[in-house]
Amino acid sequence: MRKKVIAGNWKMYKTQAEASEFLQKFLHSLEETPDDREIVLCVPFTDLGILSKSLHGSRVQLGAQNVHWEEQGAYTGEISGPMLTEIGVRYVIIGHSERRQYFNETDETVNLRLKAAQLYGLTPILCVGESKQQRDALETESLIISQLAKGLVDVDQNNLIIAYEPIWAIGTGDTCESIEANRVIGLIRSQLTNANVPIQYGGSVKANNIDEIMAQPEIDGALVGGASLEPDSFARIVNYQ
Numbered sequence: 001m002r003k004k005v006i007a008g009n010w011k012m013y014k015t016q017a018e019a020s021e022f023l024q025k026f027l028h029s030l031e032e033t034p035d036d037r038e039i040v041l042c043v044p045f046t047d048l049g050i051l052s053k054s055l056h057g058s059r060v061q062l063g064a065q066n067v068h069w070e071e072q073g074a075y076t077g078e079i080s081g082p083m084l085t086e087i088g089v090r091y092v093i094i095g096h097s098e099r100r101q102y103f104n105e106t107d108e109t110v111n112l113r114l115k116a117a118q119l120y121g122l123t124p125i126l127c128v129g130e131s132k133q134q135r136d137a138l139e140t141e142s143l144i145i146s147q148l149a150k151g152l153v154d155v156d157q158n159n160l161i162i163a164y165e166p167i168w169a170i171g172t173g174d175t176c177e178s179i180e181a182n183r184v185i186g187l188i189r190s191q192l193t194n195a196n197v198p199i200q201y202g203g204s205v206k207a208n209n210i211d212e213i214m215a216q217p218e219i220d221g222a223l224v225g226g227a228s229l230e231p232d233s234f235a236r237i238v239n240y241q
């Protein structure tokens with residue numbers, strides 16, 4: 001039985017005050033949440049400390065949105081695995097398309113970050129997915145196979161989550177059809193040596209489509225952007241049927 005994981009990615013949203021306000025409302029919504037799912041909040045670095053304290057004793061796990069491959073060093077603007085684990089971070093998003101697009105992240109640096117995350121005791125969430133242009137050019141399959149082949153060199157598949165995020169579905173409201181997401185996630189699974197790696201779908205996941213997404217047999221969870229910022233909508237998502 002593969003683990004189900006619902007993760008919120010707050011991206012560059014929420015001050016500490018806003019994060020506290022969110023939690024006050026959100027944590028009350030988890031009383032009836034079934035035990036079969038892991039809930040993760042991947043938040044800006046500045047929110048990690050306050051969330052670490054507020055989430056203590058709750059069932060919500062803490063995640064970051066990046067990690068460098070070195071333990072320490074002259075890498076302005078980066079953060080290391082030990083810095084994250086020291087304050088209770090368990091998960092880290094790696095290779096998000098926004099990192100690939102705006103911060104020159106490559107499959108090679110993704111691979112370095114994945115291995116470092118595992119070395120320092122974090123569970124990486126590796127993001128893969130195609131652009132609209134690549135989908136239209138029928139390159140979805142080859143692109144994803146290449147991202148996995150390069151990204152997963154020497155990566156331990158026993159401590160890994162993958163998120164399929166078609167770029168054209170991110171923040172657009174243009175969700176990938178759940179049957180198509182299921183198909184691509186099946187393709188991703190066929191490239192793995194460990195059949196138990198949880199594979200999420202991400203891209204305009206909302207309260208009104210989560211049930212259909214999670215009903216697909218290959219989909220083990222969701223990586224949620226915009227809808228994770230509002231306590232009621234994220235609560236509805238984690239309480240999917």
Ligand SMILES: O=C[C@H](O)COP(=O)(O)O
Nearest residue numbers: 009170171203204225226
């Ligand atoms: O990491 C999350 C994804 O980029 C999805 O974002 P979205 O739910 O706002 O489309």
